[in-house]
Amino acid sequence: MTEQMPAWKAALRLKWQEIGVQAVCERAGLDFQGAFLDALDAYPGELDPYAEHEWSVFQFPRLASGVVHASPISIQPGQKVLWEEWYFEEGSSHHNVMRNHPHDLAERSVNLNDDEHPAVIMNMDWHYYDDVDRRPFLLR
16 A cells, blocks of 8 residues: 655645746756655655745846745744745855744844845844755754
8 A cells, every 4th residue: 555645745746846946946956856855755744844834936137046935924023933045146056044033053144125035034133054954944
């Protein structure tokens, strides 16, 4: 008997396909299979750790590869959240893991107000690092 993939995993695979995550990964030199699909398949949890996140792809001239975002759907005052982005810039691929609160892994902080990022993350301090592990943080 073959084990059936949980519905949330199938839905997340479909979402990634619909928004073009694989194409961004290919242009950015990221291993879509290893970083995204294998991580999703290996994740043992029964519930979607990204249920409160919106997956999106942004396209703009400065970053021709595009940018994949996993950003919170909403952020309540005082709520601690995680936001991630994957892209190619200055000759290398990046996976930034950001939190709206200080944490031990943070290398830098930024406060954004632009059209290159999801609106929900604007105008707040984000503490982040460029993660050498390209897998989605919550799927580990």
